[in-house]
Amino acid sequence: MSAPRVKLDIDATREKLAALGLAHAVEALDGLLTEAVRAEMPAHVFLERLLEAERSGREERRIRTMLKTSKIPTGQTLENFDFAFQPAIERSRIETLATGAWIRSGEVVLMQGPPGVGKSHLLVALGVRAIQLGFSVQYFRFDELLTALKADAHLRPERLKKRKYMSSSLLLVDEMGYDPMIREEASLFFRLVSYRYGRGAMIITTNKSIRDWTELLAGDEVLATAILDRLLHRAHVLNIKGRSYRLRDLEEALKA
Ligand SMILES: Nc1ncnc2c1ncn2[C@@H]1O[C@H](COP(=O)(O)OP(=O)(O)OP(=O)(O)O)[C@@H](O)[C@H]1O
Ligand SMILES: [Mg+2]
Numbered sequence: 001m002s003a004p005r006v007k008l009d010i011d012a013t014r015e016k017l018a019a020l021g022l023a024h025a026v027e028a029l030d031g032l033l034t035e036a037v038r039a040e041m042p043a044h045v046f047l048e049r050l051l052e053a054e055r056s057g058r059e060e061r062r063i064r065t066m067l068k069t070s071k072i073p074t075g076q077t078l079e080n081f082d083f084a085f086q087p088a089i090e091r092s093r094i095e096t097l098a099t100g101a102w103i104r105s106g107e108v109v110l111m112q113g114p115p116g117v118g119k120s121h122l123l124v125a126l127g128v129r130a131i132q133l134g135f136s137v138q139y140f141r142f143d144e145l146l147t148a149l150k151a152d153a154h155l156r157p158e159r160l161k162k163r164k165y166m167s168s169s170l171l172l173v174d175e176m177g178y179d180p181m182i183r184e185e186a187s188l189f190f191r192l193v194s195y196r197y198g199r200g201a202m203i204i205t206t207n208k209s210i211r212d213w214t215e216l217l218a219g220d221e222v223l224a225t226a227i228l229d230r231l232l233h234r235a236h237v238l239n240i241k242g243r244s245y246r247l248r249d250l251e252e253a254l255k256a
Pocket of ligand 2 (some may be wrong): 119120121174175205
């Protein structure tokens with residue numbers, strides 16, 4: 001049996017919705033009208049369903065666009081993180097961070113630990129969650145961030161603060177500490193940290209412990225102290241000591 005056809009002239013309605021920019025409502029209109037007739041849907045329910053189609057369509061598009069423009073790598077989420085494998089990471093702590101309250105107050109998450117323990121995975125997963133919550137997010141590997149900072153070194157302040165690494169609600173900085181910085185890089189990084197301090201949230205992952213930061217920051221102890229002072233004020237420090245997930249696969253292959 002075919003679905004009952006709606007005998008309404010809805011072209012004019014469709015055109016008005018389109019003129020108002022309600023593209024998702026236009027798309028949902030036919031199906032919803034058919035259903036409304038068949039199920040004898042009250043007018044207020046129909047209206048609610050139509051508006052919801054528009055709202056959820058926009059929300060999905062916003063998330064898709066932001067995932068792309070944030071440059072965030074794909075595939076790593078909180079759902080596919082194996083907490084049992086890494087007992088050094090308290091699940092409840094990550095779940096609290098996943099609420100995003102710390103992002104609103106511009107706080108910092110610093111994740112330290114050896115290779116393969118899941119630092120980047122958690123950074124990406126929390127970034128994706130932040131996008132779903134509606135925050136603007138930007139991802140940089142640390143070396144890419146330095147390249148961008150150097151390219152913008154002579155930008156005037158009013159242009160500089162429009163850069164995504166300054167203006168995003170959440171800045172993700174992955175893999176800090178592989179190479180020591182030169183003096184110019186260290187002071188550009190300081191400028192970024194002081195601008196964002198109290199304004200915007202950050203997640204930084206690093207394989208260096210805090211006591212190595214002076215060496216990392218061009219050997220400048222004054223600068224290192226000034227940076228750490230700002231980063232660690234109201235910071236969430238996660239020290240991840242544990243086995244490498246990458247090596248787990250190797251261990252299992254060797255066992256087999
Ligand atoms: N607990 C885990 N559950 C599921 N996958 C994990 C877990 N830990 C790590 N992985 C996976 O293992 C790989 C390595 O993890 P990740 O890149 O997060 O390590 P890392 O701590 O950032 O290491 P590095 O310091 O080398 O950058 C990734 O593919 C990640 O998705
Ligand atoms: Mg990593």
